[in-house]
Amino acid sequence: MLERIELLINKDQINKIKKTKIIIIGVGGVGGAALEGLVRSGYENITIVDNDTIDESNLNRQIITTKEYIGQYKCEIAEKRAKSINPNINIKTIPSFITKDNINELNIANYDYIIDTQDTTETKILLIKEAIKNKIKIISSMGTGNRIDPSKLIITNIWKTNNDPLAKKIRHLLREEKINAKIPVISSTELPIIKSNKAIGSTPFVPNTAGFMLASYIFKDTIKENEDK
Numbered sequence: 001m002l003e004r005i006e007l008l009i010n011k012d013q014i015n016k017i018k019k020t021k022i023i024i025i026g027v028g029g030v031g032g033a034a035l036e037g038l039v040r041s042g043y044e045n046i047t048i049v050d051n052d053t054i055d056e057s058n059l060n061r062q063i064i065t066t067k068e069y070i071g072q073y074k075c076e077i078a079e080k081r082a083k084s085i086n087p088n089i090n091i092k093t094i095p096s097f098i099t100k101d102n103i104n105e106l107n108i109a110n111y112d113y114i115i116d117t118q119d120t121t122e123t124k125i126l127l128i129k130e131a132i133k134n135k136i137k138i139i140s141s142m143g144t145g146n147r148i149d150p151s152k153l154i155i156t157n158i159w160k161t162n163n164d165p166l167a168k169k170i171r172h173l174l175r176e177e178k179i180n181a182k183i184p185v186i187s188s189t190e191l192p193i194i195k196s197n198k199a200i201g202s203t204p205f206v207p208n209t210a211g212f213m214l215a216s217y218i219f220k221d222t223i224k225e226n227e228d229k
Helices: 011-019 029-040 074-085 121-134 165-176 205-226
Strands: 021-025 045-049 090-094 113-116 137-141 153-157 184-188
Touching (some): 011 205, 029 074, 029 205, 074 090, 113 205, 121 137, 121 165, 137 205, 153 205, 184 205
Parallel strands (some): 021 113, 045 090, 137 184
Antiparallel strands (some): 153 184
16 A cells, blocks of 8 residues: 555655554544544554544544544544554554543553644643653644634744644643743644634644644654665
8 A cells, every 4th residue: 555655765764654653642633634644654553542422513624534423432433444544554542531640551651653632731731741751752733723724734843833822821831840842733823713702613624734744744754764775
């Protein structure tokens, strides 16, 4: 399945991709697209963490969802989709919501990359702290809701984000924890469109583009050490 990718990178890079271990926290709109991009790029060691089930409101943007899967766990459907693309994939599912009480169960030190795509600020900070402690690379998704323009998405340092309320909260919490490390994030420079206080609006464009950009970030970082071989 990697014939077209093998036209772009060498065998050492392909082998490194296959061996790289990734954990994705959240397989909704952004996380599901990140998983899709990674699986189709040849990554074969992926753990996905999500305790949510598929709801009808997910159908407009979440790549793993269809009508037939409403009510089923996202982890299970994401695993099924990944295996339908690459039957050789070693994919592990953890249907849990991560808190300070169970984060050690993730065994973060076993991974090469953490992709954080869930919305809870406390969990995001926990993951960043675990990544720093274990010297694991992490990239975190900031807000993609209430936006319609995927061209405004950028991968940058958390300290350089703007027009992103979620990123602002994360910066505040990092300061409280006295963490000043450069944390790569994907963020939108588009001002959020706020028309309701009851729900967050979404399109298929921004979350999925963000997810594929995350996968691309991991892909480029994985192969860069071997690019001259």
